[in-house]
Amino acid sequence: MIQEYENILRSIISNVLGTNDDTVFKISSERIEKWKEKREEEKKKFDGILTEARIIFYSDFYDLGNIISKNWGSFKSIFNDKKRFDVLFSEMETFRNTISHGRQLLPYQEQIVKGIIGDLKTKLVTYHNRNMGADDYFIKILKVSDSLGSIWDNTMLPIGLFTKKTLRVGDSIEILIEAYDPKGREITYRVRWGNIDQKGLINNFTIVINKSMIGKTSNLRIEVSTKETDYENSDTTYLRYIVLP
Structure with missing residues (x-):
């Protein structure tokens, strides 16, 4: 579930800032190079086949929070309240660390994760509806x-x-x-x-x-x-x- 949350954030970032390697994410060039290295490793792992070319999909979890914070002016209309976004992102980061250390989430924690993901999906849909025409x-x-x-x-x-x-x-x-x-x-x-x-x-x-x-x-x-x-x-x-x- 945490992976789903990360990928929804990556989709939002792609929609707002772009998907090219030269997209301005306002983070260090060292981080971008790390993403490129991960993408190249993925390509080698699958014998030259790359099913995901978008650079943002090779970012780490904490990169996503940094990108949104440093480009808050571009994301404000989606998330509205920065303090609320920071609190929910921090909550998800805690849950992610719990899982990465081999521990399972408690049932009430799983429900919190589902709620945060559902809220994020709603924000993505609202953003698309606001920026699309009748055909959309x-x-x-x-x-x-x-x-x-x-x-x-x-x-x-x-x-x-x-x-x-x-x-x-x-x-x-x-x-x-x-x-x-x-x-x-x-x-x-x-x-x-x-x-x-x-x-x-x-x-x-x-x-x-x-x-x-x-x-x-x-x-x-x-x-x-x-x-x-x-x-x-x-x-x-x-x-x-x-x-x-």
């Missing part, structure tokens, strides 16, 4: 990545990505989908490929390649949707592969 009442696929290192995100063409990756019948591939619903509704994820049709509330899938997928341009369809709405709320994109017998 609808769900969006933000990013799709596979275990081969292919990445599509919503800055690219909506028709998807021709990965130029070659697969064979019997191979398996993992797909990770990141999506955002501005109203915070529960998201259903779905992948369709050949005669495979999988869906659920979990955003990652493992697909075993079979004969129905063979082709020079074989289309994996990625869909996200929400049920709790009185209007059509879905988004779709594609990853394309070469699939050999």
